[in-house]
Amino acid sequence: MTIEQHASPFFLPTVRGQFRVAINGDASLPTLILSNSLGTTLEMWEAQAATFAENYRVVRYNTRGHGGSPVTPGPYNVDDLGADVLAILDALDIEKASFCGISMGGHTGLWLGVHAGHRFDAIAVCNSAAKIGIAQGWSERAATVRANGAGAMQTLADSAPGRWFTEEFIRSHPEVVRLAQGWLGGIAPEGYAACCEALALSDLRGSIGRIATPTLLLAGASDPVTTVADAEAMCAVISGSKLAVVPASHLSNLEAPQAFEHALATFLAESVPSI
Numbered sequence: 001m002t003i004e005q006h007a008s009p010f011f012l013p014t015v016r017g018q019f020r021v022a023i024n025g026d027a028s029l030p031t032l033i034l035s036n037s038l039g040t041t042l043e044m045w046e047a048q049a050a051t052f053a054e055n056y057r058v059v060r061y062n063t064r065g066h067g068g069s070p071v072t073p074g075p076y077n078v079d080d081l082g083a084d085v086l087a088i089l090d091a092l093d094i095e096k097a098s099f100c101g102i103s104m105g106g107h108t109g110l111w112l113g114v115h116a117g118h119r120f121d122a123i124a125v126c127n128s129a130a131k132i133g134i135a136q137g138w139s140e141r142a143a144t145v146r147a148n149g150a151g152a153m154q155t156l157a158d159s160a161p162g163r164w165f166t167e168e169f170i171r172s173h174p175e176v177v178r179l180a181q182g183w184l185g186g187i188a189p190e191g192y193a194a195c196c197e198a199l200a201l202s203d204l205r206g207s208i209g210r211i212a213t214p215t216l217l218l219a220g221a222s223d224p225v226t227t228v229a230d231a232e233a234m235c236a237v238i239s240g241s242k243l244a245v246v247p248a249s250h251l252s253n254l255e256a257p258q259a260f261e262h263a264l265a266t267f268l269a270e271s272v273p274s275i
């Protein structure tokens with residue numbers, strides 16, 4: 001397929017189904033692919049797409065189960081989520097890219113570093129961990145969502161701000177908080193539950209030491225979900241990796257976009273050839 005600018009999301013056919021994708025930036029630039037967190041959509045990267053499109057062809061996609069991407073019956077596993085990224089790159093004829101994912105998206109980035117590092121110049125793992133949360137918690141959340149459908153998504157959206165943002169940000173930026181809650185409220189229950197199960201099943205602690213691609217571990221100083229200690233633990237075992245801590249909670253690209261973009265831009269400039 002000829003890669004053009006698709007600033008508005010479109011449906012990209014791949015061997016693993018049709019994914020909702022948006023592309024910003026000139027086709028001659030190196031590719032940066034952005035991966036969303038659980039319960040959000042590619043719209044979470046609006047600010048970063050605008051910033052990084054000056055130097056990169058920015059490809060955003062919705063993870064399986066989310067916002068127009070395939071909602072196949074679960075459970076999913078992280079192999080599915082990683083293979084989807086490779087299918088999207090293949091469908092766009094992109095041999096090599098840089099990757100930035102947040103939370104579940106960052107966990108997918110770790111899988112890509114372990115299993116397909118040759119396809120990436122650089123991998124940024126933001127607000128994430130080699131094992132996110134505890135399996136039982138994710139399995140229970142998946143079961144609740146399956147049992148209660150749209151009502152459960154609304155309940156999760158109501159409680160999301162405390163998991164995603166600091167109290168100070170919730171007070172000062174209610175419009176951003178409402179926007180993010182709206183993304184979660186619109187996710188298909190089966191897709192959300194199936195991704196919870198992927199997080200329940202996945203434990204990459206024993207394999208991330210094999211990552212040889214330049215890796216950034218970006219943490220939010222006030223993140224209660226995936227902590228600075230989680231990022232430090234990954235940094236200790238991924239050879240040559242870098243650590244950055246930004247003043248934010250879990251959705252740090254929304255809460256501290258300037259600090260997030262500065263850390264990511266610095267890392268990419270050091271890691272990506274010809275930038």
Ligand SMILES: O=C(O)CC1=CCC(=O)O1
Pocket residue numbers: 036037038039102103104105132160163199225250
């Ligand atoms: O529970 C949440 O909403 C936070 C979260 C954990 C993994 C992820 O992607 O988001």
